[in-house]
Amino acid sequence: MLKIKNTLISDDLVEKKFVCNLNACKGICCVEGDSGAPLEEDERLFLDSEFDKIKPFLRKEGINAIEKNGKYYIDSEHDYVTTLVNEKECAYAVFESDGTASCGIEKAFLAGKSSFRKPLSCWLYPVRTKKIQNLCAVNYDVWDICKTAVINGEKLGVPVYKFLKEPLIKKFGKEWFKQLNYYAENSADIS
16 A cells, blocks of 8 residues: 555555456446446536537437436435446447447547546546545456456556556646656655
């Protein structure tokens, strides 16, 4: 366990390898799970204010679910999460011709129509964060649907934290990431 500022980071971020293999998994993480993608407060505000810009990038089933149930809801763990279609896939998921799930929110962002890239919880996956009093736990979430990503990461020699450099910097900042990288490269204890 590593402590940087107000975060407690699992050693798994440094020790485990991971690189998504979308050709193998087909974005199944947008379909499987107990609830929608966890949302931060500012992300709910983005969905509220930019939904009309994102809507053209969504599929009919997702739009219908959102119009019926709202843009997000509170799940059984009392977290705000994205709405689901038929209690299965994320309402913001879209499917490519080969069946691969991708994010309609991100498609709107990449097209320059929205300033919201996608939920940080999705971008950070397989890392999950959890508030514990005044600290934030940063953990690697092992999910069997990501076996091909683990194999790919091991083959390429890419640690979880390096695969997730951009979203980790978005969440915690450049200095935080620099300290994590220093720890990883030098096996030093940073606090």
